[in-house]
Amino acid sequence: MKINNKGFTLIELLTVMIILVTILLIAIPSITSSLSRSEDKQLEAQKAAIVSDTIINMKGKDFADYSAFRNGSCVLSVESLYNKGYITEKTAKDEDDNFIDGCVGYVDEELQFLDSCGSECVLN
Secondary structure (H helix, E strand, O other): OOOOOOOOOHHHHHHHHHHHHHHHHHHHHHHHHHHHHHHHHHHHHHHHHHHHHHHHHHHHHOHHHHHHHHHOOOEEEHHHHHHOOOOOHHHHEOOOOOEOOOEEEEEOOEEEEEOOOOOEOOOO
């Protein structure tokens, strides 16, 4: 009777499993940090879009609102900007369909996105 020895030994299979686990242990943290960095960059780009849309649309639609906002010491929340029609829903909301936390206001004569909000402007 002839014995068939065409297969892998248990040691060979365990060695391959250990190599695969080691590769996964190295790759998973790298992938998760890349995803986190890309989410942060996406949020920063969305904040920049909110500021630029606010400048363009506020000046174009209602110059009286823009002047009051520009000369005041108040801010406008993202939700207020959306409700007034200064920014679109795509710009105003995150992937979970919630308004982005923060406000737009003037700091040192420049319109900026602010993570913490002060007093809200009351516009017409």
